[in-house]
Amino acid sequence: QVQLVESGGGLVQAGGSLRLSCVPSGRTFGLYTMGWFRQAPGKERDIVAAISWNDATTYSADSVKGRFTISRGGAKNSVYLQMNSLKPEDTAVYYCAAAPAGATIYAAREYNHWGQGTQVTVSS
Numbered sequence: 418q419v420q421l422v423e424s425g426g427g428l429v430q431a432g433g434s435l436r437l438s439c440v441p442s443g444r445t446f447g448l449y450t451m452g453w454f455r456q457a458p459g460k461e462r463d464i465v466a467a468i469s470w471n472d473a474t475t476y477s478a479d480s481v482k483g484r485f486t487i488s489r490g491g492a493k494n495s496v497y498l499q500m501n502s503l504k505p506e507d508t509a510v511y512y513c514a515a516a517p518a519g520a521t522i523y524a525a526r527e528y529n530h531w532g533q534g535t536q537v538t539v540s541s
Contacts, residue, residue, distance in 0.1 A: 419443040419530055421513045426535030429503055433539070437498040439513030439532060440491075450516040451496040452476075452528060453487060455509035455537075462512065462525060466498060470518035481507075503539045510534040 425437040437453065452467035466487035467476045475487055486499045496513060513532040520527035 421446075421515060421530055421532035423511065423513045423532045423535040426511060426537045428538045428540065431504055431539055431541050433503050434499070434501045435503065435537060437500065437511055437513075437535060437537075439496040439498075441493050441495070441515075445494050446496075446515045446530075447494045448518050449530075450518065450520050450522055450528075451487075451489060451494075452514050452516065452522070452525075453496070453498045454512045454514060454525060454528075455507075456512070456534075457509040460509075464523045464525060465511070467522045468496065469522055474522060476522045500537070503537075505539045505541045507537060508539050509537060511537050 420442045422440050448470050450470045453465040454462050455465050456462040468487045484502045488497045512534045514528035515530040516528040
Protein backbone atom coordinates (compact mmCIF):
# COMPACT_ATOMS: atom_id res chain seq x y z
CA GLN A 418 0.00 0.00 0.00
CA VAL A 419 1.37 3.37 -1.02
CA GLN A 420 1.36 6.04 1.65
CA LEU A 421 2.73 9.51 2.11
CA VAL A 422 3.35 10.30 5.77
CA GLU A 423 3.69 13.91 6.84
CA SER A 424 5.27 15.11 10.07
CA GLY A 425 6.70 18.26 11.59
CA GLY A 426 3.56 20.29 12.15
CA GLY A 427 2.78 21.97 15.42
CA LEU A 428 2.13 25.22 17.22
CA VAL A 429 4.55 28.09 16.67
CA GLN A 430 4.54 31.82 17.31
CA ALA A 431 4.41 34.29 14.46
CA GLY A 432 7.88 34.81 13.03
CA GLY A 433 8.95 31.29 13.91
CA SER A 434 9.91 28.35 11.72
CA LEU A 435 8.84 24.78 11.11
CA ARG A 436 10.10 22.06 8.79
CA LEU A 437 7.58 19.62 7.40
CA SER A 438 8.65 16.20 6.18
CA CYS A 439 6.89 13.81 3.82
CA VAL A 440 8.17 10.26 3.76
CA PRO A 441 6.82 7.76 1.25
CA SER A 442 6.12 4.22 2.34
CA GLY A 443 5.30 1.28 0.13
CA ARG A 444 7.21 2.76 -2.78
CA THR A 445 9.47 5.66 -3.67
CA PHE A 446 8.38 8.67 -5.69
CA GLY A 447 11.63 9.38 -7.46
CA LEU A 448 9.99 10.09 -10.83
CA TYR A 449 7.03 11.96 -9.40
CA THR A 450 6.34 15.63 -9.01
CA MET A 451 5.79 16.34 -5.33
CA GLY A 452 3.77 19.12 -3.82
CA TRP A 453 2.66 20.64 -0.55
CA PHE A 454 -0.88 21.90 -0.26
CA ARG A 455 -2.77 23.47 2.63
CA GLN A 456 -6.35 23.83 3.68
CA ALA A 457 -7.61 26.25 6.29
CA PRO A 458 -11.06 25.83 7.89
CA GLY A 459 -13.81 26.82 5.49
CA LYS A 460 -11.40 27.30 2.59
CA GLU A 461 -10.34 25.30 -0.43
CA ARG A 462 -7.16 23.27 -0.58
CA ASP A 463 -4.47 25.41 -2.22
CA ILE A 464 -1.01 24.74 -3.58
CA VAL A 465 1.83 25.95 -1.37
CA ALA A 466 4.91 24.67 -3.17
CA ALA A 467 5.91 21.93 -5.57
CA ILE A 468 9.01 20.38 -7.11
CA SER A 469 9.09 18.63 -10.48
CA TRP A 470 10.00 14.97 -10.94
CA ASN A 471 13.54 15.86 -12.11
CA ASP A 472 14.01 18.68 -9.56
CA ALA A 473 14.43 21.11 -12.45
CA THR A 474 11.43 23.22 -11.57
CA THR A 475 10.01 24.45 -8.32
CA TYR A 476 6.85 26.42 -7.72
CA SER A 477 5.84 28.56 -4.77
CA ALA A 478 2.56 30.32 -4.19
CA ASP A 479 2.86 34.10 -4.08
CA SER A 480 1.78 34.11 -0.44
CA VAL A 481 4.81 32.07 0.64
CA LYS A 482 7.54 33.21 -1.77
CA GLY A 483 10.71 34.12 0.05
CA ARG A 484 9.53 32.37 3.22
CA PHE A 485 8.92 28.70 2.30
CA THR A 486 11.30 26.36 0.47
CA ILE A 487 10.54 22.91 -0.93
CA SER A 488 13.28 20.32 -1.31
CA ARG A 489 13.69 16.63 -1.96
CA GLY A 490 16.27 14.21 -0.62
CA GLY A 491 17.13 10.99 1.13
CA ALA A 492 17.02 7.37 0.05
CA LYS A 493 13.24 7.39 -0.21
CA ASN A 494 13.08 10.72 -2.01
CA SER A 495 11.44 12.34 0.95
CA VAL A 496 10.11 15.85 0.46
CA TYR A 497 10.52 18.73 2.86
CA LEU A 498 8.95 22.13 3.34
CA GLN A 499 11.03 24.63 5.27
CA MET A 500 8.73 27.35 6.55
CA ASN A 501 10.25 30.55 7.91
CA SER A 502 8.76 33.84 9.08
CA LEU A 503 5.46 32.13 9.74
CA LYS A 504 2.30 34.21 9.93
CA PRO A 505 -1.07 33.50 11.55
CA GLU A 506 -2.57 33.23 8.05
CA ASP A 507 -0.33 30.22 7.41
CA THR A 508 -2.43 28.26 9.89
CA ALA A 509 -3.86 25.22 8.07
CA VAL A 510 -3.61 21.49 7.61
CA TYR A 511 -0.68 20.84 5.29
CA TYR A 512 -0.81 17.92 2.86
CA CYS A 513 1.92 16.22 0.89
CA ALA A 514 0.98 14.89 -2.54
CA ALA A 515 2.53 13.14 -5.53
CA ALA A 516 1.78 13.51 -9.24
CA PRO A 517 3.17 11.60 -12.23
CA ALA A 518 6.04 13.12 -14.20
CA GLY A 519 4.68 15.58 -16.73
CA ALA A 520 1.83 16.75 -14.54
CA THR A 521 1.12 20.45 -14.25
CA ILE A 522 3.15 21.22 -11.18
CA TYR A 523 0.64 23.54 -9.49
CA ALA A 524 -2.59 21.71 -10.43
CA ALA A 525 -4.10 19.82 -7.49
CA ARG A 526 -6.30 17.75 -9.83
CA GLU A 527 -3.21 16.05 -11.28
CA TYR A 528 -1.93 14.76 -7.94
CA ASN A 529 -3.07 11.18 -7.36
CA HIS A 530 -1.43 10.28 -4.05
CA TRP A 531 -2.15 12.25 -0.88
CA GLY A 532 -1.01 12.11 2.71
CA GLN A 533 -3.28 12.49 5.73
CA GLY A 534 -2.06 15.97 6.57
CA THR A 535 -0.29 17.65 9.46
CA GLN A 536 -1.67 20.62 11.41
CA VAL A 537 0.28 23.87 11.48
CA THR A 538 -0.94 26.55 13.86
CA VAL A 539 0.70 29.98 14.04
CA SER A 540 -0.21 32.15 16.99
CA SER A 541 -0.05 35.94 16.88
